[in-house]
Structure formats: C-alpha cells, structure tokens
Amino acid sequence: MAHEHAALQHHFDDMDQQLEASTLGMWAFLITEVLFFGGLFAGYLIYRTKFPEAFDLGSHELDIKFGAINTAVLIGSSLTMVLAVYFAQLGQRMKIVFFLFATLVLGGTFLGIKAVEYSHKIHDGLLPGPGFTFDSPIADQVRIFFSFYFAMTGLHAFHMIIGAGLLSWLMYNAWQGKYDSSYNTPVELVGLYWHFVDIVWIFLFPLLYLIGRN
Amino acid sequence: MSQHIVPMRVYFVIFFSLLILTAVTVWVAFFDLGAVNDAVALGIATTKAMLVILYFMHVRYSSKLTWIFAATGFLFLIILLAFTLSDVLTRDWIPVSAGWGGGAQ
C-alpha cells in the first residue's frame, strides 16, 4: 500500500477488499430482490394453477408487440450497461458517459412504452378496482390476472425508475472523472442491479404475455 | 486490481443470442403444444436469465462465493414455490369436511 486511493474508506485495508465487500453486498441485496419478486411469483403460480382459462383470457388482452419490443429494448439496455462497465474498467471517461446515457435512454423507452400500455389497459377498464369491467362469466378470476399484471409490472417499473436515478448519478460522477481502471465499483454494482431488473422482465414477459396465445 | 476484463465480442454474442431466444419464444407461443408451451417458455426464459447472469453479471468469471450467492436466491425461491404449490395441488385430494372443499363461493 504505497499510495492509498482517494476512494478507499477508512475501515478497509485496501481497494481489493473494498471491491470484494461491495460486490458481495450487492449480490446479497439481489438475493433479497429475488425473494421479494418471488412472493409475487408464488402468488402468480398459485392462481395460474387454479384459474388457467382466466389467465389465458387475461393474457389475450395484452399486446404482444409491446411486450416483445420492450423485451428487446431492455436486452439492449443490458448490452449498453455492460459496455459502460467495460469502458469503466478501461477507464475511458467519455465512453462510460455515452453508454450510461444510452442505457438511460433505453430504460426511458421501456418505461414510455409501459406507460402507453398502462393507459390503454386502464382506459379499457382492466385496472382492478371499482372501475374494473370485463365481459366474461369468470371476470373475477380475470381480475386476479390483472392484479398480478399490474403488481408485478408495476414493481418492476418501480425498480426501473430507481435504476434510472442511479444511472443519472453515475453519469454525473463519470463526467466528473471519478471512475477509472483502478476504481469503478459503483458502475459495476449498478450494472448488476440493472441486469437483475432485466432478468425479472425476461420471466415476466412469457408469464404475462405469451401464455395461452395458441 | 482483480477485475477480469471480458472481451467486447462476448457481450455482443450474448446480446444477439438473447434477441434470437426472444424471437423464438414468441414464435413458439403461437403453436398449440399443450403443457409443453409453458415448459418451453420457462426453459427459454431460464436460459436467457442464465446468459445474463453468467456473462453480463460476470458470474462465470467470479469467485465460488458469488456462485453460491447467486444460486442461493433461486434455491430458496424454488422452496417457496414448491411447498406453496404442493398445498394448492393436493388440497382437494381429501375433502376435509363438507363445505370446505367447494364452499368458497
């Protein structure tokens, strides 16, 4: 330890220990997130098993084009995110900023499409609540499908919004030149978070949009 | 630093694989394969998730501890899903008493 890095906190011995601790902490947090969404997935699984027809009906109301495009957009944002991490490891300041910005734009696109979808569904009276209307003898069960649709995609979108905030903060810091090849932990950690949010959507897409298409 | 820098080419390969798998899962969804539909959809989703975890999240290049952490979350998720589902699936095998099984309406 000839020269201590400015980003080294007092209670760590060196940068390696700090990086390892931070990464492990992020993974532990993601475990928590898996089980947080897991509670909703468990609910989905139960009602899907109980009311398969209603879930097929509900799924038919969703627009597969929106879902598929959003999947592609989110996968694209994962690519730009991982490239931001890549250039952070190489310490190329402008490229970090550029790819963070690209990720932010793609994330914004996803949320925009989601907002359009939401407004269609709410307009069609598919938001569970007093205004819920669905013309079917099993409308109550379809309502449960839409409860899960809104709860799961809503929680997912909330995570995206948090992610967008984190990306903006990273961009500011990257612009200031805080990240280089010797210190880029925050970029890497936000990357992990962002990919996790992507994974949640990778499961939500088939479970909500694709079932009962045939 | 102990960071492993993955060649950029790998990221693009994974990206295109993910897009192709997305197209495949949409395409398959329009065929009536019965229960197989669900299995295929979940299989593809799991494959995509694995690709993201292993390459984008660098688990492939990480310590054993990271592997264990990543696996633990999913293992306990499976415990939650499996026990809960076991209840729902077998609840009606024995009618507990009159009015309990179908009396919910």
Added chain:
Amino acid sequence: MSTAVFKPSKSQLADQSDGASNYLNAGFSAKSWLLTVDHKRIAILYLISITLFFFLGGLFAVLIRLELLTPQGDLMQAETYNKMFTMHGIVMIFFFLIPSIPAVLGNFLIPLMIGAKDLAFPRINLLSWYIYSVGGLFTFAAIVFGGVDTGWTFYTPYSSTYSNSNVILVAVGVFITGFSSILTGLNFIVTIHKMRAPGMTWFRLPLFVWAHYATSIIQVLGTPVVTAAIMLIGLERLFGFGIFDPKLGGDPLLFQHLFWFYSHPAVYIMILPGMGVISEVITCFAKKKVFGYSFIAFSSIAIAVLGFLVWGHHMFTSGQSVYTSLVFSILTFLVAVPSAIKVFNWTATLYKGAVSYDAPMLYALGFIGLFTIGGLTGIFLGTLAVDVHVHDTYFVVAHFHYIMVGGAIMAYMAGLHFWWPKITGRLYPEGWARFSALVIFIGFHLTFFPQFIVGYLGMPRRYHVYPEEFQILNVLSTAGATILGVGYLIPLIYFTWSLKSGPKASANPWGAKGLEWEKASSPPSQYNFEKTPVVTEEAYDYEPTIWLK
C-alpha cells in the same frame, strides 16, 4: 463555531477522568451521535430505541393481563382488547425482538470479535437505524390514531378487506422496518466474509458470530417475502385486487404461506442470536473450552436452512392440504435436532468446568431450561393430531413465550449484562443483577406455565372473556406478569445508575477470551483496536484446569 471552542474542553475533562479516548468521548454533540457511522454508537442508538419499544409493548401486555384478571370483559371492550394483543405482538416482534440482539449486541460486537474497524458498510448501518425509526414512527402513529386489530399475523381476508382499523399505517411501518432488518443482515454477512482480521479463520470465529451469520441468512432470504405479502395487503385494500378475498375467487391461504415463509424463520431471527450469546456466556463462566465447537457452529446454519422448510406447521387447521401438512410436520421434527445439539453441547461444556454464577450466567442457565421447555412443547405443536387439539389456545401462547421471552429475552439480558462493562466501561451492581435475574425467572414461570395448562384445558387465545373455571390460572398468570414487570424495571434502574455511578470496568473484568476482551479497552477506542490484531489461537482457549474452588 462556539462548539469548536467548547468541544476540546469537554473531551479534556473526559480525558482526565478516563485517561484515554474512546468511542463514547469522541464527540458529545447530538450530531456526533445522529450522524455517526461508528457501529458502536449505532448499537447504542438501537439500544435506546428498542428499549422504548420494549416498554411500550410491555404496557400493552400489562393491559392484557389486567383484563384477563376476571372472566368478564370489565376493563375493555372486545375491539379494544383485539387492538391490545395486536399492538403487543407487532411492537414486541417487529420492533423489539427482531432487532434486539443483532442490532444492539451484534452491531457492537461483531467487528470487535473478528478484529475489524467497523462493519463493511457503516453508512448503510446508520441508514438501517433510520429506516427502523421511520417504520417505528408509522407504527406509533397507528397506535395514536386508534391502533390496529388484525393480530400481529395480519391474516387475510380480515386484514385485506374487512378490518376498519389502521391496517395500512401499520403495514407501512412493518414494511419499512423490514428493510432495516434486511440491511443489517446484509451488512453482517459481508462483514463476516470480508472483514476478518489476519488469522481469524472461519473455525476460530466466536460462536456468537456464527449465530449471527445464520441469522443474517434468514433476514436476507425471508424478510423480502413477508414484505411482498404486506405490500399485497396494501394493494388489496387500496385497489380491491381480490387476491385474498374468497368472494372474488381469491385464496386467503396464499397470504399465510407468504407470511409464514418469513415468520417461522423469524422465530430463529429472534432465537439464534440468543444462542450465540449463550455459547459465549457458558464458556466464559465455566472457564472451559466450548464442547463441540463445530457442532454448535453448523447447527446454527442448519437451523437457519431447515427453518425455511417448516412454515406450514402454522397452517395445519387452516384448510391447507393434508399431504402438505404431513410433510411440514415431519420436517418440523427435524429442526429439533440442531436445537437439541446446542443444548447438549452447552450442558457438556458445564461438565467439570469451574462454574461461577454471576448474573449473565444465571440468565444463560435460565435460557437453557426455558428454551428446552419451549422447544419441546414446539414438538407437541408440530405433531398434526395434537396441534388440531391445542391450535389457537393458550398452549400455543405459552409455547412461543417460552421461546421468545424465556429464550430470546433471557439471552438478551445475559448478553447485556455480560458486555455491559465493555459497552459502557462501567460495572453494574452484581447483587441487584442476580436478584433481578431470579425475580425474572420466577415471574416468568408464574406468568406462562399456567398458560400451558389453561390452553390444554381449552381456553382459546385472543378472547377477552373466558369461562369462570379458568380464572385461578389466569390470576396466577397476571400475578406472575406483575413480578416479571418488576424484574424488568430493576435492571432499567441499575443500568441507568451505573452509567454515571458504576465502578470503572477493566478491559476484561470476566477474564474472558476473545478479541473484544483481550485486545480492546473498555469502552473500546473509536476504531476498536490500536492496530489490527493478528489471531493465532482457537476461540475459547481457556486453561484446561480442573478447579477446586
């Protein structure tokens, strides 16, 4: 700027009396406490907050016991009574028991025990205290606005559809506090993995640290699921989702699954850290190396993992599938094995030890007995047929109070007494401490043992009126609760007294092993150690002598 002039003079004062700077005299302003990232100061913040919640929860217990003095509902109406036991449960479980040992003793001791300067994420540690406080404020607001009457379990569809009390407010409080618990667990896990001093291998860790590692696993894996469940209740109340409402095709049992996936393991969040405390105290006051170190260490992990496979034993009478109940019942018996291993090992540690009976040891011995009773009655309850008979009776109430009060709180008291000289640098009055330990032990038994009987005889829990033949046992229980309450007030008084007037403690007043005793002063300095300690020996390396006292 005036504070800048004022501060040195005050720390000089402290220097004169203490002769050394430590974490307590490192700063005196409110800011130096409220914005501290020192794990020791955060532990003190937690100590103060959970003590407040303990006595708040205790107040509800007093009112419950007063109402149950007579078979009629003369003190309060049914609805008020419902709110009393609900608030008692919520405050005691989420705001006292869950954070008690981990957030106070764990927070203070883990870095000291493993030879680190702090936890891995000091700012997240402070954040978790603030999150806890905000959650506490929501819950407190709910109490002020009239309380909540769902029972601490928030069972649906009552909580999601029918209850007219402040469910949302309390749900938000518990939801928020959950994140505090998650962050504490996350912090401990990373700290134990990455912050150990040179030479501090996994199998040299004090068993207290192993126990907290196991606890943290549960906090990280379990808490998010109950958080999701509580979120669904909120959504159901706000939007009428119908997920839990049988009228709309929903399944109330889904909530119970999600709730108990966390809340059974949560019992281990409360008891595992206690087991860690007991392992430390037993070895120190037997002056003997712990018997079967690795068995105790791994049994903690086993309890944490197996604890996730048994939640359905709370749902035997709920309409859950009989087959699932069978599996859950068998798995419940399995959890008894690692718990029993611990009890046997502690007992074996005492054998031929030089046992002394200071207050921490009295609490620890109390713990072993009471936990054993609580654990064994748990096996009765895990047995399907027996559970159908005693479910929702006072037998269950007695069982979990033996675990939570007889187990967790006894251990918390043991730990608080044991490390009090380390935390404050002052000795508490030993005579009073032994006396109050005895009072608590007697009061505890008198409160809860009659409840086993009255429950077995068929008195259901959560009713404010009961048949007259149960009165004698209820009067005994209320009498015991009075004694128990006095037993808790005595330590509050002498601990407070000792802060100013207690004799100065040396670095190692018990002659104990461990870095926190051997390498750190009492109270420890701001960064714990003068220089990072190097560990060269196993834990509990007490002299293997047979003492003739």
